[in-house]
Amino acid sequence: MARCRALLQLGATAAALWSYSVLPLLMVTAAPTPECCALLAQAFPGDVSPRGTDVWTFENEDFWSATEIRNPSCVFLPDSTEKVAQAVGLFVANECRFSIKGGGHSAIPQAANIDDGVLMPMKLLNTTEVDLEAGSIRAGMGLLMRDIYQALDPHNLTAMIGRYEKVGMGLTVGAGISYFFNREGFAVDNVLNYEVVLANGSIVNANQTSHPDLFRALKGGNNNFGVVTHATLRTVETEGAVYGGVVYYPESSIPQVTDQIYDYHTRQAVEDTLTHVLPQYGYNGTSNESIAFCPVIYNRAVDELPEIMRGWVDTPYTQSTLKKRPYADLAFELHDGFPDRQVQEQRVFTVYADADLYRDVWAAYHSWLQQWQHIPGLYGLHVVMPITQNSLVASYSKSSNVLGLNDNLTNNQTLGVLYFGLTMDSMDDTAEILPAHAEFVQSMIDLAKSRNLWHPYIMLTYSGWDQPAIASYGPENVAFLYEVQAAYDPTHVFQRLVPGGQKLPEPGSW
Numbered sequence: 001m002a003r004c005r006a007l008l009q010l011g012a013t014a015a016a017l018w019s020y021s022v023l024p025l026l027m028v029t030a031a032p033t034p035e036c037c038a039l040l041a042q043a044f045p046g047d048v049s050p051r052g053t054d055v056w057t058f059e060n061e062d063f064w065s066a067t068e069i070r071n072p073s074c075v076f077l078p079d080s081t082e083k084v085a086q087a088v089g090l091f092v093a094n095e096c097r098f099s100i101k102g103g104g105h106s107a108i109p110q111a112a113n114i115d116d117g118v119l120m121p122m123k124l125l126n127t128t129e130v131d132l133e134a135g136s137i138r139a140g141m142g143l144l145m146r147d148i149y150q151a152l153d154p155h156n157l158t159a160m161i162g163r164y165e166k167v168g169m170g171l172t173v174g175a176g177i178s179y180f181f182n183r184e185g186f187a188v189d190n191v192l193n194y195e196v197v198l199a200n201g202s203i204v205n206a207n208q209t210s211h212p213d214l215f216r217a218l219k220g221g222n223n224n225f226g227v228v229t230h231a232t233l234r235t236v237e238t239e240g241a242v243y244g245g246v247v248y249y250p251e252s253s254i255p256q257v258t259d260q261i262y263d264y265h266t267r268q269a270v271e272d273t274l275t276h277v278l279p280q281y282g283y284n285g286t287s288n289e290s291i292a293f294c295p296v297i298y299n300r301a302v303d304e305l306p307e308i309m310r311g312w313v314d315t316p317y318t319q320s321t322l323k324k325r326p327y328a329d330l331a332f333e334l335h336d337g338f339p340d341r342q343v344q345e346q347r348v349f350t351v352y353a354d355a356d357l358y359r360d361v362w363a364a365y366h367s368w369l370q371q372w373q374h375i376p377g378l379y380g381l382h383v384v385m386p387i388t389q390n391s392l393v394a395s396y397s398k399s400s401n402v403l404g405l406n407d408n409l410t411n412n413q414t415l416g417v418l419y420f421g422l423t424m425d426s427m428d429d430t431a432e433i434l435p436a437h438a439e440f441v442q443s444m445i446d447l448a449k450s451r452n453l454w455h456p457y458i459m460l461t462y463s464g465w466d467q468p469a470i471a472s473y474g475p476e477n478v479a480f481l482y483e484v485q486a487a488y489d490p491t492h493v494f495q496r497l498v499p500g501g502q503k504l505p506e507p508g509s510w
């Protein structure tokens, strides 16, 4: 606990100084990691790669954001649940610090990587087992979304997972917005079983009948309770194909696109739950141009958009890739378009859907971004995702997550999740722009509050490193998470030794 508190105090200092260069200070004193890596190499010869080797270099750089490239002491690549369990035993016995990496798509520094510790990518846990009778797929936590779409497409099935091919399984312990979100709710609520390695090195199944408290805690609890090695995901039937693609709009269409976005949030997604749109605005600092580019999807094997979605193609656009195709094909096309290892920063907050607010927030972001054109490679991305009443009803009718979004608390209104993302070429520019970005996003939160439109939820999977995502679930859920922690991880292994990413808030700190 003392260590944990020290860590958080340093975290507060880092927040005040606000620069990535101070983050290495977050290092906690534990066993010297070279020793940990030597012990690990003894126990698992062949699975451990020391600093400087090709495998180390590859794994250390295999991240979406440059902010995640760190300096681990070694890389450990377990290829079985048993090896993960034995390794956790070794880490705990020797106070070794480690990170848990899925697809590496978090932008939070050290969410899935670590300085002077063991980087543990799950990538060799990569099997899929489709159970047609049960309507589920058991998937290794090292898989990427593309693997799951490819495993399910031939059966005319799909799962409630991320939309982009390269994203990893981390979203199954975070929140998770899928193509079927409007009908089926969050990814976490469509997980039927987590196979978990606990702090004491034992392997358990967490599901509705076995360790149901842990099962619930993982539905939003991130890496705070154990290493998940496999997840069993509910599948749903498809018509063998989906109609979808990306529609690109010129700057002159943006006012109309904004109207479409509001209509999608409050009418299209509400009245037809097979609709799906990922509304995005982009600002390119190099060209000083803005566009909107929206993945537009209808979850049926049709040849054109249904009437209710026609506004997306009636609005003047420059390019559309809409067509009937397999889900895997769509997931491949929806790759974000950025090469890996750019500098990425993201922040998020939630509001009640409101047309004026949506218009004003983009206008403000657009003009804020224009001040930073001089930063090489600057790109600003603003995404506006709905959480409809029905997606909450679907979520909570299947399970009870810890996100604090009880459908009875939203007054049957759609929520809007507002995402603000920055991309740039060099870490050198972060010290200047990131504190200003945090301030800008705070000013948008204040604007929403002043209009009585703010909602406290912070979606963990899109959150900034210093945004209190888990605290945003509310006191009852956090109290529940502390109880589960006391039962499954009484010595706080997954805070002390796994410092990365969104952690449980320190008691009394919020």
Ligand SMILES: Cc1cc2nc3c(=O)[nH]c(=O)nc-3n(C[C@H](O)[C@H](O)[C@H](O)COP(=O)(O)OP(=O)(O)OC[C@H]3O[C@@H](n4cnc5c(N)ncnc54)[C@H](O)[C@@H]3O)c2cc1C
Binding pocket: 064, 099, 100, 101, 102, 103, 104, 105, 106, 107, 111, 112, 122, 141, 161, 162, 163, 164, 166, 167, 168, 169, 170, 171, 173, 174, 175, 176, 177, 178, 222, 223, 224, 226, 227, 228, 229, 335, 336, 461, 462, 500, 501, 502
């Ligand atoms: C281009 C892009 C597209 C995206 N699209 C979507 C989308 O369509 N829908 C959506 O909901 N989100 C989406 N996201 C957000 C995404 O859900 C999060 O970034 C998520 O954290 C990614 O998981 P990962 O495994 O790739 O990341 P990682 O960075 O590897 O992991 C994220 C966190 O989860 C923890 N974690 C990972 N695996 C395990 C495990 N096995 N056990 C315990 N803890 C674990 C890690 O320790 C880390 O803290 C997208 C992000 C990007 C960058």
Ligand SMILES: *[C@@H]1O[C@H](CO)[C@@H](O)[C@H](O)[C@H]1NC(C)=O
Binding pocket: 123, 124, 126, 147
């Ligand atoms: C799983 O990992 C093994 C070992 O790297 C690799 O040979 C295999 O192709 C992978 N399978 C999938 C589905 O990615």
Ligand SMILES: *[C@@H]1O[C@H](CO)[C@@H](O)[C@H](O)[C@H]1NC(C)=O
Binding pocket: 192, 193, 204, 205, 206, 207, 208, 209, 210, 232
């Ligand atoms: C739940 O866990 C129990 C105990 O391990 C296991 O027998 C059962 O198959 C699990 N259920 C699911 C849906 O995975």
Ligand SMILES: *[C@@H]1O[C@H](CO)[C@@H](O)[C@H](O)[C@H]1NC(C)=O
Binding pocket: 154, 155, 156, 239, 240
């Ligand atoms: C999938 O759906 C297509 C289109 O309806 C059909 O032709 C095909 O036989 C289906 N495949 C399976 C495995 O059900």
Ligand SMILES: *[C@@H]1O[C@H](CO)[C@@H](O)[C@H](O)[C@H]1NC(C)=O
Binding pocket: 284, 285, 286, 287, 379
């Ligand atoms: C931004 O604009 C420049 C100049 O037109 C172009 O080369 C670059 O590809 C654009 N970046 C993105 C991410 O679209």
Ligand SMILES: *[C@@H]1O[C@H](CO)[C@@H](O)[C@H](O)[C@H]1NC(C)=O
Binding pocket: 288, 370
């Ligand atoms: C960038 O574009 C805006 C219009 O969106 C324009 O007002 C501004 O002058 C442009 N800046 C430069 C440097 O071209």
Ligand SMILES: *[C@@H]1O[C@H](CO)[C@@H](O)[C@H](O)[C@H]1NC(C)=O
Binding pocket: 396, 406, 407, 408
């Ligand atoms: C919402 O209220 C209804 C009716 O009172 C109740 O049945 C349901 O369980 C509540 N939902 C949640 C998530 O508490």
Ligand SMILES: *[C@@H]1O[C@H](CO)[C@@H](O)[C@H](O)[C@H]1NC(C)=O
Binding pocket: 270, 389, 412
């Ligand atoms: C919620 O709103 C929808 C659409 O406006 C309406 O059809 C539905 O009956 C409402 N549900 C409740 C519980 O009020």
Ligand SMILES: *[C@@H]1O[C@H](CO)[C@@H](O)[C@H](O)[C@H]1NC(C)=O
Binding pocket: 198, 200, 202, 487, 488, 489
């Ligand atoms: C490990 O912890 C779990 C959860 O608290 C407990 O059920 C199990 O008995 C423990 N196993 C050992 C070997 O201590």
